Every structure is written in C-alpha cells, then in structure tokens.
Amino acid sequence: MDDHIHPEPTSFISKYIFSHDHKVIAKQFIFLGLFGLLFGGVMAMIIRWTIAYPGEPFPVLGKLLFSDTNGLLSNDRYAMFFTMHGTIMIFFAITPILIGGFGNFTIPLMIGARDMAFPTLNMLSFWAYFVSVLFLAGSFFVPGGASAGGWVAYPPLASTQFQAGWGHTFWLFAIYFVGASSTMGAINYITTVIRLRAPGMGWFDMPLTIWGLWLTAVLNALFLPVLTGGAILMILDRVAGTHFYTAASLGQKGGDPILWQHLFWIFGHPEVYILILPAWGIVSDLLSFFSRKPAFGYRVTACAMIAITILSALVYGHHMFTTGMSPMLSESFQILTMIISIPAAIFFENWLHTIWHGQIRLATPMLFSLGLVFVFGLGGLSGLYLGSIATDLYLHDTYFVVGHFHLTMAAAVLFGSFAAIYFWFPKMFGRMMNDTLGKIHFWLSVVPLTAVFVGMLIVGYAGHHRRTPSLQAYEYLKPLQQMNVWITVAALSLGAAQVLFIINFFMSLFAGPKAPNNPWGVGTLEWMLPSPPKYYNFEKIPNIYYGPHEYGNPSVKDRDWVGQWEDPKNPGSGGPNAH
DSSP, X not given: OOTTSOOOOOSHIIIIISOOOHHHHHHHHHHHHHHHHHHHHHHHHHHHHHHHSTTSOOTTHHHHHOGGGTTOOOHHHHHHHHHHHHHHHIIIIIIIIIIIIIHHHHHHHHHTOSSOSOHHHHHHHHHHHHHHHHHHHHXXXXXXXXXXXXTTTOTTTTSXXXXXXXXXXXXXXXXXXXXXXXXXXXXXHHHHHHHOOOTTOOGGGSOHHHHHHHHHHHHHHHHHHHHHHHHHHHHHHHHSOOOSSSBOBTTBOOBOHHHHHHHHHHHHHHHHHHHHHHHHHHHHHHHHHHHTSOOTXXXXXHHHHHHHHHHGGGOGGGGGGGGTOOHHHHHXXXXXXXXXXXXXXXXXXXXXXXXXXXOOOOOHHHHHHHHHHHHHHXXXXXXXXXXXXXXXXXXXXXXXXXXXXXXXXXXXXXXXXXXXXXXXXXXXXXXXXXXHHHHHHHHHHHHHHHHHHHHHHHHHHTTOBTTOSOSTTOGGGGGGHHHHHHHHHHHHHHHHHHHHHHHHHHHHHHHSOBOOSOTTOOOSGGGGSOSSOOTTSOSSOOOOOSOSOOBOOTTOOSOSBOOTTSOTTSTTOOOTTOO
C-alpha cells in the first residue's frame, strides 16, 4: 500500500456528509442536480399548460399551489415561474449534474489520480453550492415571492421599482454562492488536470471528456467572477441605495441599466459553452467507445474545442443587437459569431466520421449520444439566424430564441447528461441500469423533445413573444393557439417519459444487477478499477502507454480494445488495480 493514500473515513459524517472524496462529492452534486431537474421540469409543464389552456387550472397541482387564484397561474406568478425555471435549469440542474457531478467523478479517475488536488476546497465548493440552493429555495417563501424579473435579470425589471421584495435579492445571493462554488471547483479542476495526470499521459492522451471539463473550468475561472461582481453591484443597488444600474435623469445622478447586460453577457455567452463543453467531450468519447473505432480527428476535435473556448469570450454582443449598440461593434460581433461556427462544424463533422463505418452498439448511452448530435445540429443551424443582425432584429425575444436555446443547450445538455448517467452509473454505484427501460426512455424523450423545440422555432418565426402568458390579447397571435396546444401536449409527454428514468435510476440503485469492472469494453483508466472504486482510487498509479480510443490493435487477439494502462510488450494483461 502506497504511503500517499489518505486514510479511509470512519464516521458517517466524514464519509457521506462532509466528505473529501471526489466520488462522494460527485454523487452529492448529481442528486441535488436531479432534484433541480425535477422541480424545473414541473415548472416548465405548468408554464406550457398556462399558454395552451388559458383559464384552466393545471391538473392536481394547480389547485394545490395556487388556491388563492382558483388554481390558475396569474401573470405575476407566470413571470416568477419562467424566471425560476430558467435559473434552476441552468444553475441548479445542468451545472451540478455535468460540471459538479461528472466533473468531480471523472477527472481524477480518467487521468489516474487518487483525488482532486485540493480535497478540502472540493468539499467547500459543494457546501457553498448548497448554501446557494437554500437562498434560492428561501426566495419562494419571502413576502412577494421569488424573483420575477427574468432569468437574465435585466434592470429596470429587476430593480426595486418592479421587484420590491427580498425575492430577487435572495436570487442574487444564490447566484453569488453559485459563483463562489464554481470558482472553487474551477481552480481544483484546472490544477488537478495540470499537475496530477498519470505518468505518460500527455495532453493529447487525455479523454475528450477531460478536455471538455478542463476547458469549462478555464471559462468558469475567468468569467464567473464577472457575473458575481455584477450581482454584488445589483445587491448594493437594492439594499444600500446605490445607482449602478439606475438610469441617470435630469438633475439626478445614476448609472446605466445596459451595464448589467454587458456584465451578464460577458459571462453569459461563455456560460453557453461552460454548459455544453462537458457534454461535447463526453459524447465525443462515447461515440468512439460505442462505434468501436478511434475518435476521428481526435487532435483536431480537441483544438476545435480550444478555439471555441477562446472565441466564446469575444461574441457576447450578439445578445445585445437591439440595445442601440454601435453598428461597427454589432458588425464585429456578427462576424465573430459566424467564425465560431467553423470549429463547431469541424468537430460536428468529426462526430459523423467517428460513427461512419463503425461497429455501432446501440446501448442506451450511445442512443443519447446520437440524440445529442441530432438536436445540436438543429440548434446550431437555427443559431445562424440569431447571429445575423438583420434576422435577429426580428427574431429577438421571440420563441425562435427559446427554441434555439433549448435545442443547443437544454436538449443537447440534457441528452449529454443522460448519456453520462447511463454510462458511468455502473462505475459510480456498482450496479447496471436496465438497458431496455433506458432505450424506451430515449425514444419517448427524443420524439416529443424535437416536437416541442422545433415547434417553438415555428411559432417564434410567426412572431410569438417569449414572455407572453396568453395569446388571447393579440389578434395576430390567435391562429398560433392550436400549435401551442400541440407543443404543450408534446412537452407533457416529454415530462411523463422522465418517470421511466426515475424508476430505472432508483430501481437499479438498490436492486440492479452487479456491474463488472468494465461492462462496456472501454480502455480509459476508470474501467481498470473495481465497480465502485475504492476510496483511494488507485492502489498503484498506472503508467500510460496508449490514447483513450485504442481499438482494433492487431497485437490483441481476444478483444477489440486496449486499455491506456496496458504495457505494449504484453497487451491484454490487465493492470495492478483491477482487483
């Protein structure tokens, strides 16, 4: 036993509550994220019902939640619901599942480390995130209710003039602690990947999952402090009487409401890639694993992800074409936005080449990976119209934006999260999920999901404003009502399909068949370990001899893959950590 293996925790609190083990912290993030996904999803169903069936209470929950309005979602509560739905899904579902959860779980295991570089900081990052959850949950119970200023929180809608209670202030504190948590995590991820890679693992020997998570950490470290600083200024405006975001008027000093938009989108557009890069990395690996062939253009894909990371910091202004920005600046942001689509198209083509002529195994993780490729393609193409000034001026703040955003972010990241859960569940919990239920879950998700968000593109092109709770007040929108009904039916079907996932997840967690060490036949380092791994991960740190996608090696006769840890002189021999 190596002297550098830290002692095993002995008490329940040190093992499961205030744990320093990256694998336990990963599970803490994932469970909280799954609860966030549930609550955010239910809010989305209520929002869609309100649009499709105005004047009718949402079944069962409507009368329970809104007894004072006869089960109906009032206009004020509608604004609150879409504000909190967006906030929860981005910061309290996707972020904890993919970045906090699978970032924590995979990085040390896939690079051959025993834990994160800073285990105590890792534990603190989870509890800072938990404090954020408490602030967000508490905002629903303060007088006036939770924030209703939109998840982008533009002043003056988010000012005390329109959001007088403590709800939006609690929202800002929640964002502050999310920023603190994610910044701590980013420092840990960056340092761990740079310093703790196993001997022989160069930068281009890392799985693409690690590339996605590492680049995400770089963006978090650079741009989350911008949002956090902006939130502090808005808190001061609300509680200390400052005027950073109050427009100056005659005889009265003030700031500029547009300043918040600059600060928000300087963070907000990198945030798009903060959320999608982990999913891109995971899917890039999974397409290779389940096509049984090396990832096509591995180095090019990694370099394309680097290029997108850099360019993501330079395109934020395309969110602000309607603010009266200088035409010269707008043209610059438009050109940069079109340029960033080039590396995205390159690795999209690499995905297709990886699949092409592969010996494809359509296990559940592969189905969700292919689903991501499909919905991201739709979302990426629709984004070109929003990057162009001429078309964005018409489509801005319509449901076209909502459809595009959800295809590229919600749908793609959701499918990436499901692919990751189904793939790493055996290693994380030592049990297999039911593959048949998983496949049914996929097909019952991908069809209605596509209908929902493509339908939003259509009604948005017709002029449906994104924050309108009812079409009845606008004569020109009334013909869209039937289509909104169909979108809502698809959305409710999508929500119902997730019950299958919940059943499969918890049934497998407690009664699923025991997982072998390497059920998928994959050569990355985590699959050389027992399922689940010991608290110290590796008894002996492995040496790395191959890349992460070594398939079809002629020196191995009994299988089509070679582990990164296997000695080239004796491939197929296993490794010192396999038992």
